Amino acid sequence: MxxxxxxxxxxxxxxxxxxxxxxxxxxxxxxxxxxxxxxxxxxxxxxxxxxxxxxxxxxxxxxxxxxxxxxxxxxxxxxxxxxxxxxxxxxxxxxxxxxxxxxxxxxxxxxxxxxxxxxxxxxxxxxxxxxxxxxxxxxxxxxxxxxxxxxxxxxxxxxxxxxxxxxxxxxxxxxxxxxxxxxxxxxxxxxxxxxxxxxxxxxxxxxxxxxxxxxxxxxxxxxxxxxxxxxxxxxxxxxxxxPAKRAPSSHTGHAGRLAWSGCYSRDQEVAADRARQFVLNHWGRNAEFLIWAVCGAGKTELLFPSVVAALEQGERVLIATPRKDVVLELAPRIQRVFPEARVIAVHGSSKEKWEDCDIAIATTHQVMRFYQRFFLVVLDEVDAFPYHQNPVLYRAVARAVKTGGRLLYLSATPPRYLQKRLPAKKKSLLGRSSYALYSSSHVLLPGRYHGHALPVPQIFTVSGLDKLLAAGRVIKPLHDMLKASLDAGRQVFVFVPRVEEVPRMLGYLQAVLPEYRDGMAGVHASDPAREEKVMAFRDKAVKLMVTTTILERGVTIPGSDVAVVGAQAPVFDEASLVQIAGRVGRSPDDPQGTVLFVQSYRASAPQAAVRQITQMNQLAKQLRDRRKMA
Structure with missing residues (x-):
């Protein structure tokens, strides 16, 4: 002992x-x-x-x-x-x-x-x-x-x-x-x-x-x-x-070489460069920076110049995200564009968690094992579960940043506490109620990379919604929207607030839309066939997917529409609904689509989500108009 x-x-x-x-x-x-x-x-x-x-x-x-x-x-x-x-x-x-x-x-x-x-x-x-x-x-x-x-x-x-x-x-x-x-x-x-x-x-x-x-x-x-x-x-x-007090000598050389053949839009280029300047500015007062970019704006690509800036200084980079599936998707993607960097994926069952690296892609829980190790820490989806409102993970991410390092937030729907850190709104194009496009602590990218507006959700309030669903009664706004989408050969996400409602909603939709019943499926986090069902949805074998919020992020299905049934539920807050609406119109070949919020009573979150999406569209339009006049 x-x-x-x-x-x-x-x-x-x-x-x-x-x-x-x-x-x-x-x-x-x-x-x-x-x-x-x-x-x-x-x-x-x-x-x-x-x-x-x-x-x-x-x-x-x-x-x-x-x-x-x-x-x-x-x-x-x-x-x-x-x-x-x-x-x-x-x-x-x-x-x-x-x-x-x-x-x-x-x-x-x-x-x-x-x-x-x-x-x-x-x-x-x-x-x-x-x-x-x-x-x-x-x-x-x-x-x-x-x-x-x-x-x-x-x-x-x-x-x-x-x-x-x-x-x-x-x-x-x-x-x-x-x-x-x-x-x-x-x-x-x-x-x-x-x-x-x-x-x-x-x-x-x-x-x-x-x-x-x-x-x-x-x-x-x-x-x-x-x-x-x-x-x-x-x-x-x-x-x-x-603490890691100095950059390891083994991290010098060509780790920062970027092999990316893509190109930025004018707004993307400005946003990416401002983030890069933040990383390079060792004497700046701000140690934190927010890239606020709407769904479909190409947020991951905006990071590339910042990562290059850190690697060229011989420093390590951490990209933290709340979900394991994003880690698994992002690690090979980052390795492809930084072919000479050592990139590792760190999650609960990872065999690489004890290895050294130039770039670590990690779940936010695994970040607890780091201490002042990374010069640049990028926190993706800062508003997502389980990071959002979790003080344990807040402390873990802050502790991973080296003394004098940089913390870069990346979000389409930043939480209120981050929005409040933004400076005065005097540079806004839309008046007092809108945020500035940029400052020393943030940059706002209100438009999608393909230049088309975000689809604005329609809200329908249906009194006695749960009873109508239980009785198998046709809810006309929902039925008409789903039938029109499926008839047009489109795919549809149908979001419900709770796991137990997935099979009930699936049975209801198969009953009211019998001609499409064979192309319907339901999925939730604990579903043992989750990966297979999502893959079938990606491959268009499934035309309509009933799901919980597990698919509100990270899944892109071209030619898809969205319905949220029970949009008044607390699980569907403003950020969640904006993310869900962001599943639609992401492809330049199909930039439009339908988003429907069905609620049983008037709730504040759906209205707030519509206001945010509308505000971003207005700001993006004014930016385009300003360029045309220049």
Whole structure:
């Protein structure tokens, strides 16, 4: 069982408390650096407890404004008493919060011993400087739990007999930071004290933390349920963060060569260049930039100059997207246009997640394993589930950006908090209610690449919609729209708000449109035949697809129309409805189409979606008119 020792360092620098798994490494390091004097406070198998006590000592030293000559045997005894009091309080609070069938008393949840462990008696220096540089290079830009960093080193064929000692050397030299996977702290108040817990990796609070008796540390422990799918973050599990402080020398050369034969429209060229200037402007005040481009504007292609700018500086690039299927589609596409760059796809079952690269295409959940690694981080579909309104993933993406790096948002429907960051609207062509076309922090591309307007949805309110569907009654606006589309040889998306409504809607449509029943199908996220059905829809074997919001993004079917049945449902917010409408008219060969929103009562989201689409069309038209007059 590993133990963690708490000590106080008195030297040239301000008095500080430290936690170490191997005290002799710290003794040798501080002797080499400044000949400091170290006072041992005690040791515990609980890493979270050791860090909690360290914070207590820091607070005590700051309150006393302790100086070097204030530290004597009496002061050290006082600090040991503070630590012992902290352990007792934590034991009592843990026992009050958690109960199991082991019958432990309130003094047995967290062990605390004074003095140095027997194996720490020696003070001979460790000869590991070569291993330190090698491990630091492999771990650079990573944020990993102990088991993960061991796996990463194993993947690279690195075996280090004294890994805790080596990592502690990195921590002392300022090249790494390690913390408990789940932090623990006693929060005091006049009414009652409480035990505060939080996950260091994902940032979740105590509502996502589960208390347990740990078989690893034998102590009172806790683990995070929010990020459990990526490995168990616990009180006794070290979480190591190693920033990438410089661009790796292996990333120089021709990685930034762009092999793309396409060409931009005039508006696309302006948008792509403004994003590129943002990446190149190291002295700019803004570290974040938004490309707001409507559905079908060619957003991915707009990234190419920015990626080139980062790669030519010898830097790494991360493109994060909320969905695995987009990662799988985007990685080979990016590899084709950057043939000399190392491109990897990082998702839950990926075999490349531990490899080095020039460009990483990753799901937003996997970004939690990166730490200050990428100079340019591109966040695609910032408004999409699961990233949208998820503070865990917000923190993960921000943590992946190197110090001085750039974060580039890419969205057709940016959330309100990003829209509010845009500057004053005085440059707008449409008055006060419209955003500026560009600024130092954003660029707005209101038109599609083929120059045609976005299809504007029609809204129909049908009282008693659910009852009519259940009774199999013909709903004339829906029936007429679907029949006209199918008669014209077009394909149709029919969106419903919930999974259980997919088979019901499919049965209803097969009954009211019997001549097309064999060309209909339904799909949802947990459908085992999901990929096959979507492929059949792409291949036109399926003419009408009933679906949930899983197909609101990333699927382009030329010659298609859209109906949303139950558009008043909360799952269909403004952004979702704009994205759904964006499935129509994406091809230059078929730029028009029909979008129908059917709601059971007047809801705000459909109206807001129509306003946004109309506003973008007006702005795009005025831009075209301005060019004609120029």
């Amino acid at each position: 590993r133990e963690y020792l708490l000590y106080v360092k008195v030297g040239r620098e301000p008095i500080q408390a430290y936690v170490t798994p191997c005290f002799r490494v710290d003794q040798n390091f501080w002797q080499e650096q400044e000949g400091s004097q170290l006072y041992v406070i005690g040791r515990t198998p609980s890493l979270a407890m050791a860090f909690s006590l360290r914070e207590r000592l820091h607070q005590y030293l700051q309150e006393r404004q302790a100086r070097h000559d204030d530290v004597n045997e009496q002061a050290v005894a006082r600090m040991r008493q503070i630590a012992l009091t902290g352990v007792r309080e934590s034991n009592a609070l843990y026992g009050d919060t958690f109960s199991d069938d082991q019958g432990k008393s309130s003094s047995e949840w967290f062990e605390w011993r004074e003095g140095i462990a027997e194996q720490e008696d020696g003070s001979s220096p460790l000869s590991m400087r070569g291993d330190v540089e090698l491990v630091k290079e492999v771990l650079a830009g990573r944020a990993l739990l102990w088991e993960e960093l061991e796996r990463l080193l194993q993947t690279h064929g690195i075996a280090v007999p004294d890994l805790p000692q080596l990592l502690q050397r990195l921590v002392l030299s300022g090249d790494a930071q390690w913390l408990p996977g789940v932090r623990l702290q006693v929060r005091k108040s006049w009414l009652r004290h409480s035990l505060e817990l939080g996950c260091t990796r994902c940032g979740s609070g105590k509502e996502k933390i589960e208390l347990t008796t740990c078989h690893t540390c034998g102590q009172g422990c806790a683990y995070c349920t929010e990020c459990l799918g990526m490995g168990r973050s616990k009180c006794c599990t070290p979480f190591l963060c190693v």
